[in-house]
Amino acid sequence: MRIWDCHCHLRGDETGAYVLAQMDAAGVERVNLFSRYPGRGHAPDEQVSRDEVRAVIEHVASVQSADPARIYGLIFANPRAEGMVEEIERGIVDLGLRGVKMIPDHWSPADELVFPIYEKLRELGKPIQFHAGILYGFGDSSRFCRPVLYEALVNFPGLRFSLAHIGWPWVDECIAVFGRFRAAVGYKTEGCQMWIDTCRGTPDAWREEALRKAVPFCGIERLMFGVDGSPSSMADQAPLHARKDLDLLRNVLGLSQEQIETFFFGACEGFWG
Ligand SMILES: [Zn+2]
Numbered sequence: 001m002r003i004w005d006c007h008c009h010l011r012g013d014e015t016g017a018y019v020l021a022q023m024d025a026a027g028v029e030r031v032n033l034f035s036r037y038p039g040r041g042h043a044p045d046e047q048v049s050r051d052e053v054r055a056v057i058e059h060v061a062s063v064q065s066a067d068p069a070r071i072y073g074l075i076f077a078n079p080r081a082e083g084m085v086e087e088i089e090r091g092i093v094d095l096g097l098r099g100v101k102m103i104p105d106h107w108s109p110a111d112e113l114v115f116p117i118y119e120k121l122r123e124l125g126k127p128i129q130f131h132a133g134i135l136y137g138f139g140d141s142s143r144f145c146r147p148v149l150y151e152a153l154v155n156f157p158g159l160r161f162s163l164a165h166i167g168w169p170w171v172d173e174c175i176a177v178f179g180r181f182r183a184a185v186g187y188k189t190e191g192c193q194m195w196i197d198t199c200r201g202t203p204d205a206w207r208e209e210a211l212r213k214a215v216p217f218c219g220i221e222r223l224m225f226g227v228d229g230s231p232s233s234m235a236d237q238a239p240l241h242a243r244k245d246l247d248l249l250r251n252v253l254g255l256s257q258e259q260i261e262t263f264f265f266g267a268c269e270g271f272w273g
Contacts (some may be wrong), residue, residue, distance in 0.1 A: 001261065003029040003242055004268040005234070007129070007199040007226030011172065012036035013057055014231050016066020023070065025235035027242075029269075031068075032268070034101040035060035035076045038084075044106040044234060048081035057087055061095035072098045072272065074129060077156060079114045088117065091126050103131040104144035110152035117155045127160035127271060132167040133197060133201050144153075147174040153182050153193060160193055162224065162271065165201025171210045178218045189219050196272045199226030200241065208248055215249075220259045224267045231236070 005028045012035075013217060035056045039048040047060045058074055064073035075091050077084055091097040100121055109114050109130065121128055130150065135141045147167040153159060165172025174196065181194040198219060202210045225245060229237040242264065249255045249263060252255055 001123045001242075001246075002224065002239065002265040003028050004265045005030075005227045005238055006032045006162070006197050006224040006268045006271070007034075008032065008234065009034050009228070009230050011230055012034050012056065013207065014063060016063045016071070019063055019071060019231045020066055022231040026238035028234060029073065029233075029247045029265070030268070032072045032074060032098075033060065033231075034074050034129070037076045037103075038078045040079045044082070046077055046081070050081075051058045051082035051268055052157045053081045053084060053087045055080070057095065057097070061091060061097055063118065064097065068096060074099045074101045075102075076101045077117055078105075080115055082113065085116050085120050085262050087153070088120055089124065092126055099126040101130075102128055103135065103138060103141070104149075105138045105141050106144065108144045113158045118153065118159055122156050122159040127162070128209060129197060130164065132163035132170075133165040134169060147168055147177045151192075154181065156193075157184070158193065160222070160271065160273070161194070162195040162197040163203060163229070164197040164199055164226070166196055166198055166210045166214060168201040168203075168206065168210070170189055171202065171206070171213070175214055175217050188223065192222070195222050195224055195267065196246075197224050197226050199228035204225040204244070207244075208252060211245075211248060215255070215259075217251060219271055220255065220262045221267050222272065223263055224271060225264045 006191050008031050018257045038053045038056045060073040132147045135145050182192045185191040227238050
């Protein structure tokens with residue numbers, strides 16, 4: 001079975017050869033790989049220089065260059081960092097990076113602060129992978145991560161995006177937001193801006209219910225498999241998460257082999273268009 005891990009974080013010191021070796025050890029064919037975050041992410045008034053932004057982008061681009069057919073590099077954007085929009089454009093246009101990753105951190109997805117990033121990605125025709133759901137990593141930021149806040153993206157038609165963790169613990173809200181975006185294009189999945197990144201967040205006790213609701217409502221072609229680890233944890237974590245999700249989808253929810261292959265690979269392929 002082909003596996004595309006849609007959610008993996010660089011620490012910032014990996015080489016492309018190392019990432020490819022970890023992917024091979026994990027049985028992961030392709031990965032969406034996020035750059036290190038420019039800044040620490042805890043203080044809204046933190047100064048993040050353009051040099052630091054450029055360094056994290058250069059790093060993910062160098063890793064991607066080891067095999068751009070397998071490694072899809074994304075820029076972890078900090079909307080308060082100096083020159084962020086210009087550096088995103090440079091990373092995508094000049095260095096061939098694929099898109100942007102964002103975690104709301106004392107800014108909301110509906111804040112005008114982030115609109116220039118949305119506009120730039122829409123102009124470039126590249127997607128954004130957002131965090132959604134409770135946030136364990138960035139201080140008291142969960143209040144900015146409710147799935148419904150992403151409804152603001154309806155004002156940026158055509159901009160593709162994903163919400164991670166099925167929005168856990170706001171799973172129903174995340175699924176409803178998907179319905180909102182499908183309605184925006186005439187109740188059709190084709191042309192809908194939104195995908196769901198199902199990487200963990202949902203603990204085991206919630207995951208069956210979350211997928212039991214998300215699969216029929218959203219369609220398996222909009223649900224992407226992800227691990228939310230780093231290259232160094234991939235060999236341990238990816239097979240474990242894949243095995244648990246496979247068991248759930250095949251033996252509990254009764255999905256077909258074709259649907260299962262869509263979940264583990266095809267949905268992400270569709271996300272990249
Ligand atoms: Zn993550």
